[in-house]
Amino acid sequence: MIIYKKFIFDSAHYLPFVPEGHKCKNMHGHTYTLTIFVEGELKQPEGWVIDFGDLKTYVKPLLDKLDHHCLNDIPGLENPTSEILAEWLWYQLKPQLAGLKKIELNETTTSGVIFEG
Secondary structure (H helix, E strand, O other), X not given: OEEEEEEEEEEEEOOOOOOOOOHHHOOEEEEEXXXXXXXXXXXXXXXXXXXXXXXXXXXXXXXXXXXXXXXXXXXXXXXXXXXXXXXXXXXXXXXXXXXXXXXEEEOOOOOEEEEOO
């Protein structure tokens, strides 16, 4: 079974390696939607794969680093494309979150990335 939980955070960033004149070279922000998918067997007697509260506990320290911050200032995110941010999130969560299946990160309502490790 696969369960998921969505999180929302706001961050600013700029992409230093895009060509001159590209709009993303300038500082701008997004309201990101992060969806974490966890796969596992139903635990008994609880009847769940993971407690959603526990999942929130794992993600909260990362959101505290990202929310209302400039992503470029975070080590490992000096070129914070959505793809790099999704990969960074994966490797922050994977060691502590058994069953992590995939991450979906949307920087707008119409664009995003799915990372499966």
